[in-house]
Amino acid sequence: MTITRRQALALGAGAAVLTAAGLPSLAFADDAKVQAAIDAFSGGAAPETGTVSLTAPEIAENGNTVPIGVSVESPMTEADHVTAVILLAAGNPQPGVATFHFSPMSGAAEATTRMRLAKTQDVIALAKTSTGKVYMDRKSVKVTIGGCGG
Amino acid sequence: MSTSKPRVKVPKTASKDEVIQIKTLISHTMESGQRKDSDGKPIPRKIINKFKCEFNGKTVFECDMEPAISANPYLEFSAKVPESGTFTFTWVDDDGSVYSTDAKIAVE
Numbered sequence: 001m002t003i004t005r006r007q008a009l010a011l012g013a014g015a016a017v018l019t020a021a022g023l024p025s026l027a028f029a030d031d032a033k034v035q036a037a038i039d040a041f042s043g044g045a046a047p048e049t050g051t052v053s054l055t056a057p058e059i060a061e062n063g064n065t066v067p068i069g070v071s072v073e074s075p076m077t078e079a080d081h082v083t084a085v086i087l088l089a090a091g092n093p094q095p096g097v098a099t100f101h102f103s104p105m106s107g108a109a110e111a112t113t114r115m116r117l118a119k120t121q122d123v124i125a126l127a128k129t130s131t132g133k134v135y136m137d138r139k140s141v142k143v144t145i146g147g148c149g150g
Numbered sequence: 151m152s153t154s155k156p157r158v159k160v161p162k163t164a165s166k167d168e169v170i171q172i173k174t175l176i177s178h179t180m181e182s183g184q185r186k187d188s189d190g191k192p193i194p195r196k197i198i199n200k201f202k203c204e205f206n207g208k209t210v211f212e213c214d215m216e217p218a219i220s221a222n223p224y225l226e227f228s229a230k231v232p233e234s235g236t237f238t239f240t241w242v243d244d245d246g247s248v249y250s251t252d253a254k255i256a257v258e
Contacts, residue, residue, distance in 0.1 A: 007240060037256065039216055063153075064220055064221070065221075066220075066222040069226075076230075090221055091169055093184055094216065094217065094218065096216040096217055096218065096219075097218040097219065098213055098215050098216060098219055099213065099214040100211070100212070100213050100227070101209075101212035101213070101214075102211060103208075103209055103210060103211070105205060105209070105210040105211075105229060105230055106211050106227065106228055106229060106230065107169030107170075107228045107229055107230030108169050108228040110227065110228055111211070111213070111226060111227040112223065112224075112226035112227075113219060113220075113225050113226070114180070114219070114220040114223070114224050115218050116219070116220055117218075119211055
């Protein structure tokens with residue numbers, strides 16, 4: 001049986017759709033989960049860019065310990081301070097990583113920790129202030145060896 | 151788990167209202183619940199899910215942790231020092247164990 005060029009293209013396209021739709025949702029958090037986590041944190045407010053900055057390596061050789069830092073510009077007074085910052089990993093089995101709770105006693109809204117990344121993906125930081133503003137930053141991290149026990 | 155030994159790094163002195171850096175590290179496997187043992191059975195999740203730092207009884211910083219936090223969780227954050235006193239650090243395990251330590255600081 002000979003396969004025409006048209007048939008070959010159709011087969012290829014079909015296979016691509018199957019791979020894209022079927023495999024990742026089995027093991028990894030999909031966009032809907034990430035969006036649900038963002039909405040749960042922001043309470044429906046649309047996140048603005050800026051103010052919050054995420055520090056992450058561009059390439060992480062070992063996905064088991066990826067240093068990750070977040071800092072938010074804020075006066076940190078009783079009236080205007082950052083109340084919480086959430087870290088999300090869009091490509092991990094579960095998107096949640098950590099939630100930091102700050103108070104005016106924190107002095108500065110910044111924290112650093114180490115996290116696991118299963119594969120190359122985006123890391124998202126969302127910050128919430130006492131004045132009701134929500135800010136977001138996003139960084140892409142390339143991972144050489146995955147860190148979720150495969 | 152008696153092997154979860156917390157370590158903290160806090161300056162011994164500070165000037166009034168100075169914002170200082172605090173570093174904490176605790177040894178813990180942070181078993182994510184995603185891994186399987188050699189028989190293919192899932193290893194149950196066991197992580198530290200909560201960290202809290204208090205200064206003279208007032209909450210300074212808290213962190214809720216998920217399985218995506220690396221083994222031996224490390225945290226670095228800042229704190230404002232209005233007076234001499236004691237920082238208290240507590241970690242809460244999934245199994246309910248609480249590990250804690252404290253550090254004194256003097257305002258000059």
